[in-house]
Amino acid sequence: MLKQKVQELFNEPGCVTNQGKSDAERKKGCSIKGLTPGAAAGGCAYDGALIALQPITDVVHLVHGPIACAGNAWDNRHAASSGSELYRMGFTTDMSELDVIHGGEKKLWKAIKDVIADRNPPAVFVYQTCVPALIGDDVEKVCEVATEKLGVPVIPVNAPGFVGSKNLGNKLGGEALLDHVIGTMEPDDAGPTDVNIIGEYNLSGELWQVKPLFEKLGIRLRACITGDARYRDVATAHRARVNMMVCSQAMINVGRKMQERWGIPFFEGSFYGIEDTSDVLRTMSRLLVDQGADPGLIDRAEALIAEEEENAWAAIRAYKPRLEGRKVLLYTGGHKSWSVVSALQEVGMEVVRTSVRKATDNDKARALDLMEGEESALVGAIPAPEMYRMLEEGEADIMLSGGRTQFVALKARRPWLDINQERHYAYAGYVGMVELVRQLDKAVNNPMWATIQKDAPWDADGNLLTTAGGEG
Structure with missing residues (x-):
């Protein structure tokens, strides 16, 4: 299967x-790039499924496998919750060598029974990993029996790491929702302006920066799949009128199948940047009206957009002279390969390179359009020495990337800003754009760089410093 x-x-x-x-x-x-069982510490299909589903905050996420599988992937993203913290607990069956010999199904059954008795969750998600998949544990059957006997939905997530990449795991996580969760409950409050957001994980609270915009328009977020989600929200998501895809590379299968099964139209958008946020509000309002919502929603959206854009630009205006013309090396991927470019260009910054790793053809086309057709500006993986050279020689004034490449920028004595999943600041919507500009200004114009980028005294004239105690 x-x-x-x-x-x-x-x-x-x-x-x-x-x-x-x-x-x-x-x-x-x-x-796909081949993966070796037991050798992939993150970046595998299991890791992708877990990070896609773990932001469902009120359920137990139980990893069936060796404890390292739970430890390597646990809480590795700042997906924030407005309520339950259960999703941040690490649960695992902790399989050992004896379980490899005798099988781990009984151990999994006991773990499910114990965690339901101890935590009383609305559901348990069970993640298949490489070891039980290789020895033939029937995780789906165990989950089926547990659901029947314990009266709590136990959801199998069949995504052992060796089957493929993290991106494939995202999709397999989405398949678990489609097969076992979405459509299993009926809401008692469905309305004409209910929407879902798919592929948004509320990293550092970014969902909370855009949710108030919906509330001002009378648009209700039925479910975010999966940022700050509750099990019941996801189970009733099939009654939304419109779906928005934030990252179609990760969960396009969810949007398409929800359209096929329940007739919910979907569109792709981004909350990074003022223009992109406005486009989302316009598109969402138009699609809701097409689905039967009050036609006045479109006019209310335009009024809100005008107000929010004016406020955002007023806040940004003071920073623009300090950032205009600064050159950026953007090393991220996916939809951020173009959405962040748009945001940076809005304040007059120049993106000299943008990585299109993990990006769809549509993502690449959008990035190319923003880069005015300069194909050389779209790159895949950049070797660390090349990053260092670009920064050291001044081809870029700052690098925006994930934590794994921050030390390249720091070694080159150039500023760096975290734009990936580990970031501590939220950059979504109008207020998020203002925050991004504020953090860029703090990074680029920090006075320490003027000192750090100077030659050391012994490099400036070729002589070692002479101190009071003699030659240094």
């Missing part, structure tokens, strides 16, 4: 890459 599911995801018709393939190419599936 897992093999069939993976092949189905490789043939995903909503994927723009697949749309451009011939029938023969589509049957071959997607080429």
Whole structure:
């Protein structure tokens, strides 16, 4: 069943890459980088499924496998919650060598029973990892029996790490929601302006920066899949009128299948940047009106956009002269490869390179358009020595990336700002754009750089310093 599911995801018709393939190419599936069981500390399918589903805050996330699988992936993103903190607890069956010999199904059953008795969650998500998959544990059957006997939904997430990449794991996590969660409950308060956001994980609280905009327009967020989500929210998500895809690369299968099963139209958008946020509000309002909402929603959206844009630009105006013309090396990927470019250009900064790793063809096309057709500005992986050279020689004044490359910038004595999942600041919506500009200004114009970037005294004249105690 897992093999069939993976092949189905490789043939995903909503994927723009697949749309451009011939029938023969589509049957071959997607080429993926091979992964070695037990050697992937993050970046595997299991890791992708966990980070996609873990922001459902009120359920137990139980990892069936060795304890390292839980430890390597636990709480590795700042997905914030406005309520329950249960999702931040690490639960695992802690499989050992004896379990490899005798099988881990009984241990999994006991773990499920114990955690339900101890925590009383609305549901338990069970994550299959490499070891139990290789020895043949039937996780789906255990979950089915547990659901029947214990009266609590136990959701199997069949995404062992060796089947593929983190991105594939995101999609497999979405399949678990489609197969076992979405549509299993009926809301008692469905309305004409209910929407879902898919692929938003509320990193550092970014969802909370845009949710007030919906509330001002009378738009209700039925479910965020999965940022700051509750199990019941996701289970009733099929009654929303419109779906917004924040990162179609991760969960395009969820948006497409919800459209097929329940007739919910979806669109892709971004909350990074003033213009992109306004486009989301316009598109969402128009689609809701098409679905039967009050036509006055479109006029209310335009009034709100005008007010919010004016406030945002008023706050940004003081920073623009200090940032205009500064050159940025953007090393991220996915939808941020273009959405962050748009945000930076709005304050007059120049993006000299943007990485399009993990980006769809649509993402690349948008990035290329923003870079005015300069294909050389779109890059894949950049070797650390090349990053260092660009920063050291002044081709870029600042690097925006994830934590793994921050030390390249610091070694080159250039400012760096975290733009990836580990960041501590939220940059979504109008207020998020103002915060991004504020953090860029603090990083680029910090007075310490003037001192740090100077040659050391012994490099300036070729002589060692002479101190009071003699030669240094």
